[in-house]
Amino acid sequence: MAGFRSLARRVRDPRLVAAERRTSLRRCLEHFAPYGHRATWHHLCVRHGMSPHDRHPRPDQLLAAIEELEEARRVWQVYEARFADRRKREKRDGVRKPTPMDDWHRRTWGGFGVAWCEDPARHPDDRLADVLRRLTTALDSGPGDGCPVCASPRVVWHDDLGHEPASGPVCATCGILVPPPALSQRALARALTGGGEPDGVPGQRAGERRAGASGRGGRAGDAGRALVDSAGRTHHAEQALRNQHA
Numbered sequence: 554m555a556g557f558r559s560l561a562r563r564v565r566d567p568r569l570v571a572a573e574r575r576t577s578l579r580r581c582l583e584h585f586a587p588y589g590h591r592a593t594w595h596h597l598c599v600r601h602g603m604s605p606h607d608r609h610p611r612p613d614q615l616l617a618a619i620e621e622l623e624e625a626r627r628v629w630q631v632y633e634a635r636f637a638d639r640r641k642r643e644k645r646d647g648v649r650k651p652t653p654m655d656d657w658h659r660r661t662w663g664g665f666g667v668a669w670c671e672d673p674a675r676h677p678d679d680r681l682a683d684v685l686r687r688l689t690t691a692l693d694s695g696p697g698d699g700c701p702v703c704a705s706p707r708v709v710w711h712d713d714l715g716h717e718p719a720s721g722p723v724c725a726t727c728g729i730l731v732p733p734p735a736l737s738q739r740a741l742a743r744a745l746t747g748g749g750e751p752d753g754v755p756g757q758r759a760g761e762r763r764a765g766a767s768g769r770g771g772r773a774g775d776a777g778r779a780l781v782d783s784a785g786r787t788h789h790a791e792q793a794l795r796n797q798h799a
């Protein structure tokens with residue numbers, strides 16, 4: 554399989570027809586696609602004025618798209634190199650126990666689906682490199698209370714994602730699947746009970762509506778109460794909270 558860099562050269566090659574250059578751009582997404590293949594393609598098309606189904610985009614559109622993708626890839630590679638160095642140091646110092654962050658990195662290494670967007674047409678609007686800078690800053694800083702990309706507190710747990718794993722916290726504002734290690738225990742518990750405002754807004758949580766619980770809540774104790782109606786959800790909820798303290 555051709556590598557990212559040789560495919561990027563083909564996107565820039567003026568000797569190739571537009572359809573071949575476009576195909577090479579799409580194949581770059583097999584190597585690096587922060588939102589997943591379809592959503593990243595949709596993002597590049599929207600940002601650079603291409604129709605997702607137009608087989609003959611203009612060369613300037615293709616060039617702008619590959620530049621955006623390469624810039625984002627450099628941001629991600631710098632972050633991954635930093636993460637790998639840190640793990641190497643920890644191993645040398647005897648800290649060998651794998652963490653939830655290690656597990657997440659193992660599944661997303663190289664930058665595929667690091668901010669997975671389930672709906673290809675729903676993703677952050679900003680330049681990819683800016684989104685990844687915010688994400689990597691958040692991952693470096695430890696668990697937070699909201700979406701690491703748009704800072705929204707509206708993060709809701711989903712169980713039916715076309716993604717491995719199929720469960721996880723999704724930002725209801727920008728659409729990304731938030732890396733679970735980037736969320737605090739409190740934010741995860743809130744997501745598991747259906748999201749909502751940080752201090753609790755009565756009657757607005759999906760989990761409460763499903764479980765018929767009363768309006769108070771948004772804390773870990775409520776998560777347990779609200780989740781008894783679904784065995785799968787309970788399983789994933791417990792695992793997520795357990796991982797948070799692993």
Ligand SMILES: [Zn+2]
Binds near residue numbers: 726
């Ligand atoms: Zn968001």
